[in-house]
Amino acid sequence: MTIQPDALAIEMRSLTKSYGDTIAVNKLSVSIPKGSIFGLLGTNGAGKTTTFKCALGLARPSSGQVLFDGHPLQPQTFESLSYMPERPALYEWMTGAAHIEAARRDFSKFDTSRANELAALFSLNLRKRVGTLSKGQQSALGLTLAFAIHPQMLVLDEPSSGLDPVHQRHVLDLMIDAAAGGATVLFSSHQIGQVERAADHVAILHRGNLVLEGVVEDLKASEKIIEATFDSDAPRFAELDANPNVRRIMRQGRLLRAYIRGTGDGVVDTIRAQSPTSVRVLDQNLEDIFLVAVGEN
């Protein structure tokens, strides 16, 4: 699906970041439509945080380009773009209230009453110094600051990190609410269930490479699991190994599980030819898709 350039909030073109011989992000090209919630998935060290830092000018890309609303990053971009890093970069000696006051002075659209509402939502005591807050509370303060400028774009690196399940749910709701209001949300998370619930687009990074990208529903619809059981150990299928639609085959005793693209009709027929005791075609969830995508590498 081609998206018109003016419908893109963020566009990364062949973004590459190397540290010496190590390539942290390799020619990453991603287009993030306006108003979407875009989840970036990957294992530890996949390059998610580096991607964010390069995109936001916090680290210098080795090559490539990132456009925000069709334009290269400018200082003024941050009037309408909020970033929340994985480790909240807050000042330990300042109180939450002082952070809010500092943000109010720096961002022309900062909404103090909104910030106070969000602080109440996260049960934050704004009179406490940041250094005395737990990691989850610090994340909550970071989120409060990020959402209180009514941004058009939000870049959130592990936004739920350290939060309890109740507040994690609040974060998802805030992201969905922001997107419903026209904002674009780019976020990373290790919690695939949350990504599945909130994101409409997803990209999977593995060792700096983009291994899968697409609309979540399309990916789920186009990816199936064929599960077959046999009387004895599951046989090997040379045809399946050669089939480009078969992403991965897993054998575990009598159980055979094939992760496939498309409906898998041909694959089912191939397996049935070996007289299994049962064959089931299951939809993949995002976790299955993620594990297969990462496993393929």
Add this chain to the structure above:
Amino acid sequence: MYKEFLRVRNIFLAFAITVVAIALIVFAFSGHATVNIDTNAHAVHQGSGAAHSTDSVNVYAPGVEISNQDRVPFSVLLALAGFVAAIFGTVLGTCLAAENCGHLDIAWTRPASRVAYALRLMTIDALGILAIFAFTVGVSVALLYVEHWQKYLYPENTTWVFLVSFVAYALAWFGLVAALTASVRAKAGAIAGFSWVIAGALIVLSSLNLPPAIHTLVTLINYLNPLLYGSYSSGPEAARHLFNITPAFAISALFGITILGVGAALAQWRRLEA
């Protein structure tokens, strides 16, 4: 910038509370207190006629015997304030290094360029240094008036030269430390502290009989040493003679160090990665 305002305010308040507490203690025990003010400043007081290089003024509380009738130039207070402000200039000079310790993600995602952000930060720090300088002078004068010691002070024609010189001295330390620490993520405090030790060592080295090449190198480095230009005591004063430095040159050099230091700090900081 509110963050930096709070940082400077907190440092200033801590200093002010300490100074006022000390002043109150001095006042409370003034019946027993003795203040010795050394006026080893012959080179810069030539022609003033009142102070000599070996003069010492022992000032006692009212009603107590005064052992030396000589008076003290007002510039002594400026030197004291300059020294105090320079120490705080050293502390505040680590402002960019403080951002490097895990705060760049928040500092660099403000709607301002890195240079503009850093310059605003440094402007607030510079104002803080000026405030500490003015406060030190003010408290010193107030204490002298309270203790009726003001009669031992006299103004000089060159007071404004000392004023500018010692303000520039504090700012030069700020600029120097900013340049030395702008790209470090840790140990900025140690670098700031050692900068005084190294500056002192360079002054000492400049007066030693070193091989010509090393002496030239030390001399050149010393031109960037604030200690060379702003000192008030006899040691560095000798160094001034050694380098044949006039007050105008000293002031220019101190402001030059400030500008160079800030420029070097900005050049390093804007190229860092979070």
